[in-house]
Amino acid sequence: MKIGLAQLNYMIGDFNGNFEKMKTAIEKGIAENADLILFSELSVCGYPPRDFLEFHHFINECSTIIQKLAEFCGNKIAVVVGAPSKNPSKNGKDLFNSAYFIADGKVQFLAHKTLLPTYDVFDEYRYFEPNHSFDIFEFKGKKLAISICEDIWDTGEENPLYKINPIAELAKLQPDILFNLSASPFNYNQAKKRIDVVRKNATAFNLPVFYCNCVGAQTELIFDGGSLVVDAKGNVIDEFDYFVEAIKFYEINNDNTITQNSEFKIQNCSSIQLIHDALVCGIRDYFKKLGFKKAILGLSGGVDSALVLVLAVRALGKENVLSVLMPSQFSTSHSVDDSLKLLENLGSPHKIIPIKEVFDVYDKILQPHFENKPFDVTEENLQARIRGNYLMALSNKFGYILLNTTNKSEAAVGYGTLYGDMCGGLAVLADVYKTQIYEVCKYINKDEEIIPNHILTKAPSAELRPGQKDSDSLPDYSILDKILFEYIENRQGPDEIEAQGFDEALITRVLRMVNRNEFKRHQTPPILRVSPKAFGSGRRLPIVGKYLES
């Protein structure tokens, strides 16, 4: 039997566009004499469709595409595609998250997802009823079992999140092959875990596994693909490239071994390279899928905006990214010089628009209302907001999308100005800690100095008052980032972090800053997610509360 895997980049709610993509894959499958093509989870509507699933009209559109696929395949080829299906029982949620096996021009078999991830960025129990019954089906002499994403992830170790292991249930029915349709978002740990999980399932149940993931970014969620073919002994027969679409075919022999049709090596990328590639993918898809071509950003001379510029140039092309330098009276000369050097290295356009004149008028008009209070964070924020206004004005006038350059350390402690440097359509770096940002920059500079070295070596500064340094208000990033990682990624409490040797007063201060600045993060643009715990839909906390305040 010849099986194809289609690792594609879908668009949420673009039923016709998604159908056309699948059609192309099916045509390729027919040309290759494949028996069956496997697509990814909810491929018909794109993942995650979120509350669109609550619209009957949306669900009906999915059904229409299923029907069109059945007609298009006819008796030439079979497919397994992902789409919601209606729960025939009146009790429970109205939908299942399903895989449709289509052959001979009609839906022959439906499998529903059993384990519905409802944690971090996932809300599946919001929409779907979990599956409770298990079945397999026969196709061309092979017994096939279908699972969907999370179904293979709860391998029963340590602290299982669910009470049932659907693969163990399916295995009792003695299938020959296990399919898995996934929409499994990227984080820098995911690829290794995915290989491990797929191999564990293969060996635990002595089953070859065909694992098909989607690829591409859906707003803040990035899907890296990395689809897998693993034989019953747990040997990885193939791993798809990350962040690109691909359709590949495999011959399953009568003894259930899988013929490997080309040389390959399991990709062994550093987490820093993965973050780099994911961010480029995230920017590219955000623009492409929204129908925009051009980005704008404020280039400060600091490391964050330098990195965003490089990533944006790689995603969109150097001519499509406009950098705006907006020096103030507090800007150092190297801020402009370093930025110009970087722009020269990239060959990317820029404008210089100083902010002092506007600032002075604001200052003159507001002074009588300020009751002789001294220069403080108000004036610092005002500078950031004037820059935000310039950038948004150019964005509005010419149709640029503004890229936000906030990093995760700043986003965590609220070191940024709402409606100032926190403006933007997409927050590129707000899931990358400051210390990681330097590493990504070094990765970019590995062969040549693209980002001027001075940007990477000077002390970080917001340059909003004379001689300001980040270290005036914040602990050293090498310490701050470790505490933040324990609190955010590892969900450690103050006592647990203290047990790791950090200073108690510092921990209290940092954790309070994180909690108190939830109000700022609430108004942040969508943040490209590259870590296992990003700000945004994966981390939901009250704005008003008093945890760790006393």
Place this chain on the structure above:
Amino acid sequence: MKIGLAQLNYMIGDFNGNFEKMKTAIEKGIAENADLILFSELSVCGYPPRDFLEFHHFINECSTIIQKLAEFCGNKIAVVVGAPSKNPSKNGKDLFNSAYFIADGKVQFLAHKTLLPTYDVFDEYRYFEPNHSFDIFEFKGKKLAISICEDIWDTGEENPLYKINPIAELAKLQPDILFNLSASPFNYNQAKKRIDVVRKNATAFNLPVFYCNCVGAQTELIFDGGSLVVDAKGNVIDEFDYFVEAIKFYEINNDNTITQNSEFKIQNCSSIQLIHDALVCGIRDYFKKLGFKKAILGLSGGVDSALVLVLAVRALGKENVLSVLMPSQFSTSHSVDDSLKLLENLGSPHKIIPIKEVFDVYDKILQPHFENKPFDVTEENLQARIRGNYLMALSNKFGYILLNTTNKSEAAVGYGTLYGDMCGGLAVLADVYKTQIYEVCKYINKDEEIIPNHILTKAPSAELRPGQKDSDSLPDYSILDKILFEYIENRQGPDEIEAQGFDEALITRVLRMVNRNEFKRHQTPPILRVSPKAFGSGRRLPIVGKYLES
């Protein structure tokens, strides 16, 4: 047996503060010779604690308070309080959403929530394992059954969301009384539904029901209280006042009838009055719980900011709300006059800071970069952003919280400027349609003209270009709001809305505006929720997608 109900306003994560509140209620109960006091769902930590539940430290703090409550009650009184509890099984989620029955100085009985709402603003399956076993306990000769919030809501009609009815399971054990601990957020339909649901449970199972809700606002969620005592025949013995704390006691007689200790009437408020009261409560608690006293807002002369001002004055006191009038060259004279009249009626302070001078400097500086493109939305947005900058500068300098005045119709179609009039710490009206806003204003004016009539009768305008009217860009609000209501509240698709007689092209235009402006709503301040479907955590949609675009 004498039972007390404590309808209290908790603070999320403020363990000591919540304990002190409960202690006061317990002291009152002891003074009244009560046998037991019932508190609301997750009363120990406040509801909704969201991802704080993922911190061991947070859960341990809850346990500490349970222990302190047990010690404080001793053998003087029993209590039923809500808090998370650890799931002793290694399979499944780590926590239950539990009610602790505490008597004789220790936890005597634990009941877990069975139905975990995971829709709209609720994410309970994100955190909790559902209960699967049912038990009751005896106390002073009465058999008591405990349920938690949603457990009584799935009454099995039409399209039940769950497969099990926990009250039916408990009823099999023949309890004498049913308790329900709730944290059931307000919307303008909720009070009537709540009475209906509690009465249905009472009569269906022939059980007196003591229903204890919390009260007060938690960021965007407002809890109206309205706790209920209903006898086994479904007679409402008492309904607590809305939006206020109260502790009340009831005698259950040997024949299970309940002695009514005071006259009362089921409250029969209009939805408009409820919206008014809820918004005042929402503003008051947002400020109080964050430790702020003073609000600032931009007063435009239009109906939205006029209403926010009145609500803020009612919530915070007239001296604590600063209105800023920021006329431009496009402002009509009546904008300022109407605002001043309103301020005079309220006796509330204001400032006037025109924006033209700053605008002109921006315009002069940006013109060379605009490549002779004409005045467009860029300049309109710039005016809104200058106003945002003024307001944020005053907010930063003096510690005001900026109140956002966007209404739901505008938020839906994106008729507003990001970082301009969309700034703020709290969006007061963004869950109130424009047509409803007029009704709330009329309610405010029912006895005297507080909001000048001219504000209510003139045509709505953003006044960002000469002679501009909302109706230049938007359909009439009376039509727009109906289409929006069908799409947002009723989740009707384009064909279903068309079947109601609206114009197809208009529906397409409106629905696309709603979908395309998800990026703006993503950056909106938290929105006080008064409807059954508010923007914010209760409505989750992709920013990037193509649904209804082709």
